[in-house]
Amino acid sequence: MSKHIGIVEDDANIRNIVSAYLKKEGYQVSVLESGEDAWDLWETQPPDMWVLDIMLPGMDGYEFCKKIRNESDVPIIIISAKDDEIDKILGLELGGDDYLTKPFSPRELLARVKRVFKRVQPMGAQKEPSEGKLKVDNLLIYENERRIFWHGEEQEVTAKEYDMILLFAENRNRAFSREELLVKVWGENYFGSDRAVDDLVKRIRKKLKGISLETVWGYGYRLRSEDD
Template sequence: MAYHIFIVEDDPNIRDIVSAYLKKEGYIVSLVDNAEEAWQQTRLNQPDMWILDIMLPGMDGYELCKKIRDESDVPIIIISAKDEEVDKILGLELGSDDYLTKPFSPRELLARVKRLFKRVEAIEVKSTPRDNIYQVDTLILKPDDRRVFFDDDEIEVTSKEYDLLFHLIQSQNRAFSREELLTLIWGDDYFGSDRAVDDLVKRLRKKMEGVPIETVWGYGYRLRTEAEGGT
């Protein structure tokens, strides 16, 4: 099945050139010139990847990136004329997976797209279960279909939220550093803040009040079997 990539770029020349390169590689491409329209079009059907310009009319790319990341772990590449380090760090901390400064080579963008999809595929393979079920108290993971249950309710989680739970529940009571979790979930070439891990934990705690993910202060997290809930 071909991957679907959604491009949000208000420069028609860049939009058309990038689209042509991606389509030539077999990707399905959707094009819009503003964030509001892109957000509305994808409410019911998220693409497999986003390529976002920052300087857009109306809602900017940073805001759209945050909205996407609040609901999904789909890969995001930001393209921008802003080349300051602070802009790159902001984009990555808001949840983007890569940042490319204009002007750029379409071939370089294509290489980064392929790399991100390979990372996604590798994580999915790595997370393939050996057992049919994992359970800690009322937290249950069914890896065969990547489903999560808590207090007898099925919980909707994103791909990276699931991956975090999966790694923690496989090694119950073991403390994982934030850096280790970044590598396990995002890959060893991820460039960004370890706040991404804190954000995943925050989202999981909001969805499952009392989930036994414990903060190891100044280090990372673990899933405890002896205590009721996390701190």
Template sequence: MNYHIGVVEDDPNIQNIVTAYLKKEGFEVSLSDSAEKAWEIWEDRKPDMWILDIMLPGMDGYEFCKKIRNESEVPIIIISAKDDEIDKILGLELGGDDYLTKPFSPRELIARIKRLFKRSAPRINGGNEDKEIIKTHHMEIYKSERRIFYNGNELDVTTKEYDMLVFLTENVNRAFSREDLLVRVWGDDYFGSDRAVDDLIKRIRKKLPNLPLETVWGYGYRLRDDEETE
């Protein structure tokens, strides 16, 4: 499959470098230097992923990320010269799936793009694992379709929220440190703060308020297997 990637960046040098590397990998690229132009691309032909700068003229990247998240769970990688922890956390809170600080290696960007597509694309090989359905705590997870239902209603979840829920439901009653969860969900090449784990858990709890997702103080989290009996 030839994935279509939208790049929103107003620096011509970064535009050229990122576009060249993406096309070399076989990706189709739609380039825009503002969020307003990127939104026109979205309305015309929706990309499969966004590479999004934060500091943009007019609408900034945070607002654009929020607008996309109101319509879709398409993967978003944020790139920014802002390297403060609060900026990274804000980007993830608004729905970004990954965050790269400028200057960055184009090869690292490509590696993260491939990893995100691998995690977000439904598996189509038809094996037994693809047909697995996890049922717990009034929640059904259809792994082959990467869809989650809660009390019969489909839940809108991001890539990271889905990955975290699958991992925890497959390891009920086990406590995991924040560092463990970073590796399991973000990958062992992620160098961001473990505050990203806390933010992700917070978002999951908001969407699934009755899920017994327990804080292990000073350590991390675990999903308890104490579903109420009818």
């Protein structure tokens, strides 16, 4: 079955162009003009990904993104005419998986859609939980299912939170610079501030209370473990 993508954009021209490109690639597409319409779709026929504009009538994109993240880690690509760094940081901090500034090439958006789907694809894999298991102290990761357990309790994490936790777990006790983390978690084409790294670490520490995710002052972070 083809992936279902919800496009939330109040500009009809952009909606139609993006929709046409995605449909040509075989995706099932729903086009919506407001956050309220998008939320109705979420409750009846939830998409596998959102392409979300920030400047919307009524419920704006930030508010919609926040509401979705309270329920799911479904991928969200934010598109916006706002190109200020603070807007990008806010969008990513609220749980966006990528941020694209208008005007943009539909081909670039398509490439990002494919890249994000590729990154989260293992979430749908149906394999035995015993396969791909990684344990670090009180942290347990089932890689094939992209599931995180902390002190025996499953935690809801976003795609980027999972990617960063897995990276640290696979390289415990190794210090990563903020620049390295940007490349490995956000990709080489990300041009935002390394503050996004600090914000993501803050969210992980909040969810996995007591995790030994240490700050390496003036450099970056590492996951301290006694397992090695």
